[in-house]
Structures are given as structure tokens and as C-alpha cells.
Amino acid sequence: xxxxxxxxxxxxxxxxxxxxxxxxxxxxxxxxxxxxxxxxxxxxxxxxxxxxxxxxxxxxxxxxxxxxxxxxxxxxxxxxxxxxxxxxxxxxxxxxxxxxxxxxxxxxxxxxxxxxxxxxxxxxxxxxxxxxxxxxxxxxxxxxxxxxxxxxxxxxxxxxxxxxxxxxxxxxxxxxxxxxxxxxxxxxxxxxxxxxxxxxxxxxxxxxxxxxxxxxxxxxxxxxxxxxxxxxxxxxxxxxxxxxxxxxxxxxxxxxxxxxxxxxxxxxxxxxxxxxxxxxxxxxxxxxxxxxxxxxxxxxxxxxxxxxxxxxxxxxxxxxxxxxxxxxxxxxxxxxxxxxxxxxxxxxxxxxxxxxxxxxxxxxxxxxxxxxxxxxxxxxxxxxxxxxxxxxxxxxxxxxxxxxxxxx
Amino acid sequence: xxxxxxxxxxxxxxxxxxxxxxxxxxxxxxxxxxxxxxxxxxxxxxxxxxxxxxxxxxxxxxxxxxxxxxxxxxxxxxxxxxxxxxxxxxxxxxxxxxxxxxxxxxxxxxxxxxxxxxxxxxxxxxxxxxxxxxxxxxxxxxxxxxxxxxxxxxxxxxxxxxxxxxxxxxxxxxxxxxxxxxxxxxxxxxxxxxxxxxxxxxxxxxxxxxxxxxxxxxxxxxxxxxxxxxxxxxxxxxxxxxxxxxxxxxxxxxxxxxxxxxxxxxxxxxxxxxxxxxxxxxxxxxxxxxxxxxxxxxxxxxxxxxxxxxxxxxxxxxxxxxxxxxxxxxxxxxxxxxxxxxxxxxxxxxxxxxxxxxxxxxxxxxxxxxxxxxxxxxxxxxxxxxxxxxxxxxxxxxxxxxxxxxxxxxxxxxxxxxxxxxxxxxxxxxxxxxxxxx
Numbered sequence: 001x002x003x004x005x006x007x008x009x010x011x012x013x014x015x016x017x018x019x020x021x022x023x024x025x026x027x028x029x030x031x032x033x034x035x036x037x038x039x040x041x042x043x044x045x046x047x048x049x050x051x052x053x054x055x056x057x058x059x060x061x062x063x064x065x066x067x068x069x070x071x072x073x074x075x076x077x078x079x080x081x082x083x084x085x086x087x088x089x090x091x092x093x094x095x096x097x098x099x100x101x102x103x104x105x106x107x108x109x110x111x112x113x114x115x116x117x118x119x120x121x122x123x124x125x126x127x128x129x130x131x132x133x134x135x136x137x138x139x140x141x142x143x144x145x146x147x148x149x150x151x152x153x154x155x156x157x158x159x160x161x162x163x164x165x166x167x168x169x170x171x172x173x174x175x176x177x178x179x180x181x182x183x184x185x186x187x188x189x190x191x192x193x194x195x196x197x198x199x200x201x202x203x204x205x206x207x208x209x210x211x212x213x214x215x216x217x218x219x220x221x222x223x224x225x226x227x228x229x230x231x232x233x234x235x236x237x238x239x240x241x242x243x244x245x246x247x248x249x250x251x252x253x254x255x256x257x258x259x260x261x262x263x264x265x266x267x268x269x270x271x272x273x274x275x276x277x278x279x280x281x282x283x284x285x286x287x288x289x290x291x292x293x294x295x296x297x298x299x300x301x302x303x304x305x306x307x308x309x310x311x312x313x314x315x316x317x318x319x320x321x322x323x324x325x326x327x328x329x330x331x332x333x334x335x336x337x338x339x340x341x342x343x344x345x346x347x348x349x350x351x352x353x354x355x356x357x358x359x360x361x362x363x364x365x366x367x368x369x370x371x372x373x374x375x376x377x378x379x380x381x382x383x384x385x386x387x388x389x390x391x392x393x394x395x396x397x398x399x400x401x402x403x404x405x406x407x408x
Numbered sequence: 409x410x411x412x413x414x415x416x417x418x419x420x421x422x423x424x425x426x427x428x429x430x431x432x433x434x435x436x437x438x439x440x441x442x443x444x445x446x447x448x449x450x451x452x453x454x455x456x457x458x459x460x461x462x463x464x465x466x467x468x469x470x471x472x473x474x475x476x477x478x479x480x481x482x483x484x485x486x487x488x489x490x491x492x493x494x495x496x497x498x499x500x501x502x503x504x505x506x507x508x509x510x511x512x513x514x515x516x517x518x519x520x521x522x523x524x525x526x527x528x529x530x531x532x533x534x535x536x537x538x539x540x541x542x543x544x545x546x547x548x549x550x551x552x553x554x555x556x557x558x559x560x561x562x563x564x565x566x567x568x569x570x571x572x573x574x575x576x577x578x579x580x581x582x583x584x585x586x587x588x589x590x591x592x593x594x595x596x597x598x599x600x601x602x603x604x605x606x607x608x609x610x611x612x613x614x615x616x617x618x619x620x621x622x623x624x625x626x627x628x629x630x631x632x633x634x635x636x637x638x639x640x641x642x643x644x645x646x647x648x649x650x651x652x653x654x655x656x657x658x659x660x661x662x663x664x665x666x667x668x669x670x671x672x673x674x675x676x677x678x679x680x681x682x683x684x685x686x687x688x689x690x691x692x693x694x695x696x697x698x699x700x701x702x703x704x705x706x707x708x709x710x711x712x713x714x715x716x717x718x719x720x721x722x723x724x725x726x727x728x729x730x731x732x733x734x735x736x737x738x739x740x741x742x743x744x745x746x747x748x749x750x751x752x753x754x755x756x757x758x759x760x761x762x763x764x765x766x767x768x769x770x771x772x773x774x775x776x777x778x779x780x781x782x783x784x785x786x787x788x789x790x791x792x793x794x795x796x797x798x799x800x801x802x803x804x805x806x807x808x809x810x811x812x813x814x815x816x817x818x819x820x821x822x823x824x825x826x827x828x829x830x831x832x833x834x835x836x837x838x839x840x841x842x843x844x845x846x
Contacts, residue, residue: 025499033501046662084661089668091661091775185448187552188584188595191767194844277454316768316803318782323803323843325780327772347772347780349803349841380446380554381456402840406776408664408678408809 002254002265004234006065012228014073015221016104020053023105031108032079035135039081042139045091049079049131051108052100052374054386058231066233074224074386075107076100076374077131083142092145092344094138095329097122097311098129099163100372100386102224116367118161118393119300119308120332120339126369127222141330141342148342151331153403157306157360158348158396159299164328165287166371166389167312172352173207173214174285174389176321177241178378179250179260189380191319194352195247200260205247208356213288214242216251218267223284223388224372225268231278234267241285245357253280272383281383282376286390290362296393299363306334307346307401312371314347325349327404345405355396363392410439410461411561414573420463420481421565427490430467430497433567434509434703437463440560441526445533448552450541455533467493471506474499505725509566510703518574520695522602525577526559533557539608540583540615549619551612553583557603564703574697578826579603583612584785585619586846592625592798593846594618595765595785597640599825601695618764618786625798627842628789634760635837636753636790639822639829641763641783647827648769649777649808650685650741653711655720659730664777664809665720677715679812685712687738693821694828696739704736711738745830748819753833755793756817760833762788762795766804777807782843801846802839811837 020028032049039047053075060068077098084091101107110130118124123137160168176193180186199205208214218225218236229235232254240248250260253269271278300308311329318324331343350358372388412420421435439461446454466475467490474496478489536555544551559577564570578601585594596615600606658665658672665673688708689696698706702724710718719735727734754762764786772778783801790796811834819831 025496029501046660082662086661086666086670087668089661089666091666093662093774183449184550184552184586185453187448187550187586188446188554188582191845192586275458277456314770314772314780316770316780316782318801318803318843318845319767319784320845322845323782323801323841325772325803325805325841345773347805351844381444381556400841402805404772404778404805406773406778406807406810408776408807 002257002263004064004232004254004265007068007229007233007235008065009067011069013071014102014226016073016106018105020075020105021055031131035079035131038132039135039139042136043083043143044081044139045084046082047079047135052076060229060231060233062233064233068229068233070227070229072227073104074100074102074374075105077108077129079135081135081138081142083139083146085146090146092142094142094145095311096138097124097134097163098131099370100224100374101127101222101370102226102388103127103222116369118310119296122310122330124161124163124310124369144342145344148344150345150405151343151401151403153401155398156401157303158399159303159306159308159334159393160396161310161393162369162391163311163371164309165391165394167315168326169285169287169389169391170373170387171315171317172321172324172355173241174282176352177250178280178282179252179256180280182250186378190378194320194322200247200250206245206357207242207247207353208245209359210245211290211362212242212245212356212359214285215239215288216241216266216283216285218283220284220388220390223370224386225284225388230267230269231271232265232269234265234269236267239266251280251283256280270385272385276383279379281378281385282387284388287362287394289365289368289392292364294361294364296363296367299361299393299395300334300339301337303334303395304336307343308332308334308339322351324352345403346401347404348399348401350399355399358396358398359394360397361395363394365392367392410441410459412439417561417563417573418565418571421563423483424463424465424486424490425565425567427487428467428567430469430494432468432509434466435463435565437563438560440558442556442558443528443530443533444554444556445537446554447537447541450545450550452537455530463489465489465493467497468506469497471502471504472497472500473503473506507724509568510570511568512570513699513703513705515572515705516690516698516707518695518698519690519692520601520697521559521575521577525557525579525601525603528557528603536608540612543609543612544585544616547616547620548588549585549616550588551583551585553581556580562697570703572699572703574699576697577601579606581606581608581611583615585615587619587623589623591846592619592623593785594622597824599823622786622798625800627800630802630839630841632836632838634757634816634833634835636757636760636762636831636833638764639824639831640765642832643824643827643829644766644769645779645808645811646743646829647741648779650711652777653720655722656726658720664775672720674717674720676717678717678809679712679715680815681715682815682818683712683715683812684744686710686742687740688742689739691740691742691828693823694740694742694826700736704734706736706739709735709738740826742828743830744818745821746818748817748831750819750831753817753819753831754790754795757790757833758792760790761799762790772805777809778805779807780805801843803841803843804838805840806838
């Protein structure tokens with residue numbers, strides 16, 4: 001076990017300005033019903049909305065001399081809007097473009113300053129979410145999907161929006177770099193990893209292109225994984241996983257770091273409850289923004305044949321994290337530097353190393369946003385953990401797109 | 409101990425109900441004792457025992473409802489949780505789909521509790537791990553497995569006089585065996601209500617043999633293949649389809665069961681005529697509780713017969729709206745099989761793929777029930793009635809509706825995840841890419 005510093009009596013709290021517990025239930029209900037009404041008025045046939053709010057109060061004491069009191073807050077507004085064409089026997093669903101956040105109820109303020117203009121006229125959200133506005137655009141987009149063009153399968157340059165790319169980062173970077181998976185402790189459930197120790201030891205394993213810098217961070221403000229101390233009493237921190245495309249580190253805790261010749265835990269040990277065993281869990285893993293000034297508009301302009309994908313969709317990856325297939329929430333065709341219309345039936349398939357090595361451009365910090373999940377599952381008995389993944393809109397060249405349309 | 413007898417449970421719930429001032433009140437009480445052992449890298453990593461109990465109160469004033477939960481059952485705690493549920497009910501908007509609690513129902517006597525499963529000890533769990541690890545190590549294979557056993561009860565009481573009680577037991581076992589050179593992997597799953605049916609050595613041997621047989625798999629081109637799906641491979645797709653047999657979403661046009669121009673496919677043939685699907689809480693191989701979460705009696709229900717959809721699930725509100733009787737969602741799925749063994753299915757296959765299991769299955773398109781996922785832990789090429797060699801894993805994109813229209817042969821049934829599913833041979837199963845994962 002790597003030694004851990006004694007912290008004495010300390011506390012940590014999610015930075016917030018509005019505790020969800022101070023907001024009346026009626027106000028929350030009214031907001032959700034307003035979102036539902038807005039969707040229905042704009043063409044939705046069905047809508048349901050929900051607000052998940054968590055306050056985790058955790059006390060840790062150890063014989064090492066740490067007495068740690070933590071007050072962790074998380075929030076997730078979400079909805080599902082469905083448009084139906086009874087004549088054609090078709091239906092399409094558009095999920096919310098919100099992200100679960102490590103924030104207070106202030107996330108629901110819908111501040112104009114936190115809105116980001118996506119491509120194809122979509123409004124996207126950073127650290128403040130406007131659920132009513134998003135419900136309106138969701139209803140319009142769900143209707144538009146009913147008659148959108150079915151994609152021609154083939155190779156495309158993909159322009160991936162952060163609330164979509166976050167899940168791809170989660171599955172193809174976050175999980176394979178968990179050291180317990182690499183060692184075989186998760187072989188019977190989540191699986192093992194292609195990112196074996198010999199690849200890391202070589203010092204030149206090319207995980208991605210030179211542009212790709214992936215960082216683990218348990219301190220990032222607003223993220224789901226942010227805490228002051230982990231569940232072994234280790235102060236949290238930020239560290240590199242992939243730097244300039246090269247695999248440089250894993251995610252490891254006190255009883256693992258000696259295996260990778262390090263003497264300090266990364267501070268990413270977590271148990272979902274007092275009655276679960278704490279073990280290594282994924283910290284926030286994020287793709288650093290591009291260093292040169294480059295906007296989403298610039299990116300679209302530079303693509304000849306591509307697809308812009310926003311929001312999360314269907315996702316599946318093998319047990320060693322080589323082969324994956326991802327869908328999305330909305331898809332737009334890009335031709336000769338312009339968005340030309342919405343697409344249906346899109347999914348892309350790739351191999352983790354090929355995919356990240358095809359990364360050719362990353363938008364700048366101005367486009368950076370977080371994706372999140374409340375329900376990252378791992379372990380037997382299974383435990384869930386909440387985690388965020390930040391990025392700016394990113395381009396990947398020449399990716400295989402399949403058509404998922406079928407007739408039954 | 410978190411396990412209460414029928415009389416003890418009723419007494420606790422009656423006490424809670426005595427504090428109710430709501431128009432209607434429904435109380436659910438449950439308790440569970442569970443134990444587990446986990447191993448990996450041929451050694452035990454964790455073991456544990458849990459004891460949980462929970463009482464849930466739903467109070468309603470008119471169509472306003474609130475729910476509160478507690479795990480302490482002294483009088484003061486019971487009064488507190490009822491008051492909390494009532495406070496929340498008064499804050500809630502009216503639910504236009506509110507249904508009054510049911511009056512007393514008649515239930516069949518359940519058969520899903522076996523005392524022997526409740527008597528499993530930590531020493532027994534350790535012996536299961538040993539029965540996996542020792543034979544694995546002897547074959548240059550590494551075992552990673554998990555045994556999880558539990559027993560418990562669920563009880564329900566409401567202000568209309570309904571009382572229901574069920575005691576259950578369950579054991580789940582999975583083990584992944586990987587050859588030490590990293591080129592082969594095998595897996596097995598077993599689940600029972602009765603631990604007496606479980607043989608850890610037999611199950612572990614199946615996974616070890618698959619691991620050794622699957623070493624150094626060859627890559628073959630993805631495409632459409634005849635496949636033999638072991639029950640563990642077919643079960644996820646079949647149970648996903650069964651869970652989608654929902655009347656309301658079909659009536660509302662947002663289901664694979666909705667028809668062009670309106671209406672549903674209820675009464676229509678949607679899959680091969682040899683396919684029949686039903687649920688039965690009293691089936692001796694896959695018994696379940698005989699009542700549903702909202703207190704409705706569960707009995708044998710036919711969902712698909714000779715390829716024709718015979719029933720869709722109706723919740724109580726939707727049944728009332730449509731003027732039909734409710735059809736509760738089932739707790740198990742049974743698919744009719746045939747006499748063919750796995751060996752028979754292989755012998756009758758000229759060219760095909762044997763699939764041990766499917767992994768990371770996700771919906772791609774709910775309109776067509778299209779799913780994606782990958783083969784894992786033992787995928788083999790069959791030629792002229794024999795397994796020729798292991799092949800690399802594939803990603804599939806397939807709908808169970810299309811798959812069950814491409815049915816070649818049904819084989820023997822096997823219990824998997826509480827359901828009873830046959831081996832099945834399917835033609836033109838769609839593999840869309842290759843995976844290097846072992």
C-alpha cells in the first residue's frame with residue numbers, strides 16, 4: 001500500500017450557490033411541467049421530464065490520522081421527447097442536451113452566458129441549462145427526424161460535439177486505462193483491456209494523434225467526479241493519461257501504484273455506499289481543448305464529406321475496448337464545408353487506437369463543455385459511480401459509418 | 409435478521425397503516441440476506457454478506473400521491489415515514505393516471521423459495537471458488553468468477569385490505585476462464601432458486617474447456633452467417649423483445665408493435681410459426697413470485713403462440729382506458745424449444761458460427777428492435793457438422809424479430825437469468841465488423 005498523508009480534521013463541499021434542498025418541490029415540478037408543455041406546443045406527441053438531485057454526505061476516518069467530512073452535490077435534469085407519424089408507422093425520440101453536473105440548483109438558471117452555439121442552429125449548454133428552451137428545440141428536431149434522409153453508409157469525417165464525444169471518451173479511454181481492468185480483476189464482468197502494461201512500459205505506445213492529450217482529474221469544478229479526498233483518504237489531483245498521443249499513465253489507487261513504479265495513489269478510490277467495498281473507479285477523464293483559436297464554424301467549413309453528431313446515443317464496446325459502435329442524438333450531413341440537412345440511421349464503428357489516431361482537429365477552449373453519467377457501472381456486486389468527461393468539438397477523419405435502418 | 413415471517417410482516421405493516429390519515433395507503437415491506445464471493449487472478453478478491461430491509465409507504469389524497477422509505481420499524485419510525493409520505497402527497501400535483509389500490513386478490517402458492525439456498529455458508533462459497541481455481545490453474549488457465557446468493561421476502565398491505573407475501577431464494581454464478589497466454593477465453597453462467605442443483609466443478613469445466621478451445625482464434629470476414637446461439641447468447645435478445653410487448657406504447661405509435669396507419673400487431677404473426685413465448689410463475693425450473701409489484705395476481709400468460717402475438721401487457725390505467733382487463737408484466741420468460749442437443753445442432757450445420765454469449769448489448773433503433781453488441785468468450789467456426797476452429801469475435805447488428813423469422817432449428821431449453829431459453833440455429837445473422845478482443 002502506498003503511504004497516505006494524514007490530513008487531520010478537514011472538510012470539502014461541492015462549490016454551489018443554490019442548494020437544491022432549499023428550492024420548493026412545487027418550483028421544481030412547475031419547471032418540469034413548463035418544459036413538457038413547451039415540447040407539446042411545438043409538435044411533440046409525448047414527453048417526460050425528470051430532475052435527479054443527489055446530496056451525498058460522507059465521513060471518513062482512518063488510523064492514519066484523517067477525519068474527512070464531505071458534502072457532495074450532483075444534479076441532472078433530463079427529458080425524452082417523442083414525435084410520431086401514425087400514417088408512416090414511425091416514431092423518433094430526442095433526448096435532452098443537458099449534462100449531469102457536480103453543481104447545485106444554479107445549473108437550472110439557463111444563463112445566456114453559458115449557452116453555446118452548436119452547428120446546424122442547435123443551442124448547447126455549458127454550466128447553466130435552459131430546460132424549456134431545449135424542450136422546444138427537441139420537439140422541432142424530433143419532428144424533423146421523421147422525414148430526415150437515411151445515411152449512405154461509407155467513410156466520413158466526423159465532427160463530434162462534446163456532449164456526444166464524452167461517452168466515446170468514457171468507453172474508449174476511461175475504462176481501458178483502469179489499472180484493475182488491465183491486471184484482470186474485472187475479467188469476469190466489465191472485462192480486461194487492450195492497453196496492457198507492456199504498451200505503457202514501451203513509452204511510445206501511440207494511443208492517439210499528436211493532438212490528443214487526455215487528462216484524469218478529480219478536482220475539476222462542476223464535474224461529477226470532483227471531491228476533495230477519495231475513499232482511502234487521499235487528497236485528489238489531476239494527472240496525465242495520454243500526452244501528445246502517447247500513453248503515459250493509468251488510474252490507480254494505494255494498493256496498485258507500486259505495480260506501475262509509482263509511490264503515490266492517484267486518489268480515485270470510491271465506494272457507492274458505506275456498505276460497499278471501495279475500489280478503483282474512473283476519475284473525470286477529459287480531452288484537452290485545442291491550443292489554437294478554432295471554432296465549430298471553422299471546423300465545419302474545413303470538412304468536405306462529413307457528419308456532425310451531437311448528444312449521446314446507442315453505445316457498445318468490446319470487453320478489451322478495441323471495437324466500438326456509437327450512435328448519437330442528432331446527426332447532420334456536411335458537404336463541402338456546409339451543413340446540408342439532417343440524417344437518420346447513423347452509427348459509426350471503429351477501433352480505439354485507429355479512432356484516436358484519426359483525430360485531426362480540436363476546437364479551442366471556448367467550445368469546451370462537459371458530458372456526464374450518474375451510472376458508470378463496475379464491480380461484482382455492481383456499484384455505480386458518477387463521472388464527467390470534458391472536451392471541445394473534435395474532428396476524426398475517415399471513420400466507417402453504417403446505416404442502421406431495417407424493415408421488420 | 410431482515411427476514412420476517414408472513415405474520416411478523418403483516419403486523420409491522422398493520423402498525424404503519426394505523427398511522428395513515430390519507431384517502432388510500434399502500435405499504436411494501438421487504439427484506440433480504442445475501443452473500444457473495446468474488447475471485448480473479450486465481451485468488452479470492454472480496455467476499456461479503458449483506459442484510460437489508462426496507463418499508464415503503466405510498467399515501468394518496470385524491471389523485472395526489474407521495475412515497476417515503478425507511479429501514480427502522482419501531483412505532484415512532486413507522487409513524488414518521490407515514491407522515492412523510494403524506495406531506496409529500498400534499499405537495500405533489502394530481503396524477504391524472506392515478507389508480508386506486510387493489511382490493512384483496514387471490515394468489516397461487518409460490519414455489520420459488522428453497523431452504524437450502526438460505527443456508528449457504530461462507531465456507532461453501534469458498535469451496536465454490538476453489539472448485540473453479542484449482543482445475544483452472546492445472547490447465548494453465550486463470551479464473552475470475554462471482555457467486556452471489558440471496559433469500560428474502562416481499563410483502564404488501566393496503567388500505568383496501570389487500571395483503572400479499574412471498575419468500576424467495578436465488579443463486580447466480582458466473583466465471584470467466586482466460587488462458588495464461590491471453591489468447592483464449594471461456595465463460596459459463598448458472599442460476600437457480602435451489603442451490604442443490606448447482607455443481608461448481610461441472611460449470612467451471614465448461615468454461616475452462618471453452619477457454620482452451622478458443623485459443624489463437626482466426627479472423628474471418630464479417631457478414632451474414634448461420635449461427636447457433638447458446639441460450640446465454642439468445643436470452644438477452646429474447647427477453648428484450650418480450651419486455652417490449654407493451655400495449656400502451658404500441659397503441660400510441662411508439663413501439664415495434666405499432667402498425668403503419670395506426671393500430672397494433674396484436675393478433676398478427678410477427679415471427680416463425682415455431683416460436684412460442686409464455687410466462688409462468690409456477691414453472692418448476694424458473695419459479696417466481698405469484699403477484700406483481702402492484703398486487704395483481706401473476707398466472708401463466710401466453711405472449712406469442714406459433715409466431716402470433718397473443719397478448720400485450722396492459723397496466724391497470726391503460727387497461728381501463730381501453731376497456732380491457734389488465735395484463736401484468738411477467739417475472740419470467742419461457743420460450744418453447746425442441747429436442748435437439750447442442751451436438752445435434754452442430755452436426756446438422758454445413759457452415760456456421762457457434763456463439764457462447766453476447767456482450768454489451770444496446771438498443772440501436774427501438775422502431776425495429778435493432779440491437780448491437782459483440783460475441784465473447786468462445787466463438788467457433790463450424791463446417792460439415794464439426795467445430796473446425798475458434799474465430800475472432802464479431803460485432804452484430806440484429807433485431808430479434810428478424811432473427812426469429814430466420815429460424816432454422818430450436819433445441820433444448822436451458823435456464824438463464826431466471827428465464828428458460830432454447831438453443832437456436834438462425835440463418836443470415838448479421839455480423840458487421842471484427843473485434844480483436846479476447
